[in-house]
Amino acid sequence: MEDNGKSETLRKGVRGIMSERKAAAYAVALHDCETGFRLAINSERPFHAASTIKVAILLAVCKAIDEGTFVPTTRCMSGTGS
Numbered sequence: 001m002e003d004n005g006k007s008e009t010l011r012k013g014v015r016g017i018m019s020e021r022k023a024a025a026y027a028v029a030l031h032d033c034e035t036g037f038r039l040a041i042n043s044e045r046p047f048h049a050a051s052t053i054k055v056a057i058l059l060a061v062c063k064a065i066d067e068g069t070f071v072p073t074t075r076c077m078s079g080t081g082s
Contacts, residue, residue: 003037010039 064070
């Protein structure tokens with residue numbers, strides 16, 4: 001796969017965004033399945049995986065909406081309170 005400077009352009013863009021946001025820690029991983037293009041920034045840095053479950057939940061909700069088994073305005077959670 002030919003890079004044509006994409007990696008460095010994306011790296012500069014990500015660094016700029018993270019610098020503006022004053023991010024203490026960040027990592028980015030990208031893989032374009034169609035072209036094979038890959039980019040990894042700070043890929044060796046360990047992160048707690050707690051937020052990754054949000055992606056799986058979002059995909060499941062979107063699939064259910066597409067299949068018509070979930071209506072976006074449906075209330076998903078209810079509690080009795082304490």
